[in-house]
């Protein structure tokens with residue numbers, strides 16, 4: 237095991253600041269610190285070409301939203317019974333409102349290989365990545381909780397594994413070389429990493445690539461004092477699978493409103509979620525056009541509303557509009573497409589590529605339909 241004092245890093249560029257994690261390996265992952273001169277975020281990747289591109293993104297000269305003053309925040313971070321800390325509404329929040337937006341402190345490719353003597357147990361690799369971060373970001377990092385047993389995990393990988401959220405490092409829709417499996421990244425956020433889980437979440441976490449920020453959108457109206465939650469697990473899985481996944485990966489037994497209902501209601505909820513999952517699979521992954529009737533689409537939409545699953549609702553509306561177009565139901569298809577746009581805007585905001593695409597479709601086809609009507 238490498239002692240913590242042994243520094244294997246080496247600075248390979250001063251402006252922007254880039255360090256190689258391990259001088260013993262030429263292709264070891266590198267650490268890039270941004271914005272230049274402030275080092276509030278470290279980006280970790282073995283692809284130096286990607287790091288060079290990231291360093292050139294114009295967003296680094298824009299101010300980070302997370303610097304906004306405390307009293308503008310519509311939430312408090314406070315202790316929530318049986319969950320550690322969490323995010324609670326300090327005023328009424330309307331559905332579709334942006335609750336918070338901030339850049340990650342730490343952003344890394346999920347599939348990183350590092351030297352065999354730099355493990356999650358000793359945390360050497362991860363501590364090396366934090367070494368050159370700003371004191372402000374280091375402080376925010378170490379304030380976060382670790383759900384991992386301290387005897388088995390160093391606190392740094394413990395904090396990372398407990399708190400990381402999905403992020404994307406390219407504008408997936410406009411990048412034809414984007415490979416979701418290979419290009420999977422995770423990020424740790426000073427505030428967003430405080431949001432607890434629910435299987436009927438009141439908010440949606442979304443990573444907005446254009447501003448390189450994690451965002452939290454209210455999926456429903458949220459009352460003062462109500463906890464703000466997101467999901468850590470696919471919501472279309474049945475209750476038993478969701479709970480097993482959360483226990484295995486996040487070390488807690490979910491007791492959210494969807495998980496503690498009486499058995500009859502739980503069965504009905506499972507049936508709706510399984511039905512939704514099967515339909516979304518058919519819509520997304522079968523050869524186009526999938527064999528799905530308008531009745532099935534309407535049924536699925538109703539299920540998303542019964543289960544209060546707003547992201548899935550947006551998806552059913554979007555894929556449904558494509559199927560309806562193939563069936564020649566152009567007016568209904570356009571109506572579904574516009575409802576899909578509004579639904580995506582509510583849970584992902586203007587940074588959503590679905591909103592941009594559907595806005596374009598409205599500009600091109602909306603006027604055609606109007607002309608047809610005249």
Ligand SMILES: C[S@@+](CC[C@H](N)C(=O)[O-])C[C@H]1O[C@@H](n2cnc3c(N)ncnc32)[C@H](O)[C@@H]1O
Pocket residue numbers: 318319320321322380381383398399400429430431432433434486487488489490491492
């Ligand atoms: C990303 S952190 C959320 C913030 C954390 N509660 C804190 O105190 O900083 C994830 C951890 O919070 C706890 N947690 C999140 N949602 C929970 C829930 N619904 N019930 C119980 N614990 C939960 C678990 O320990 C989980 O591993």
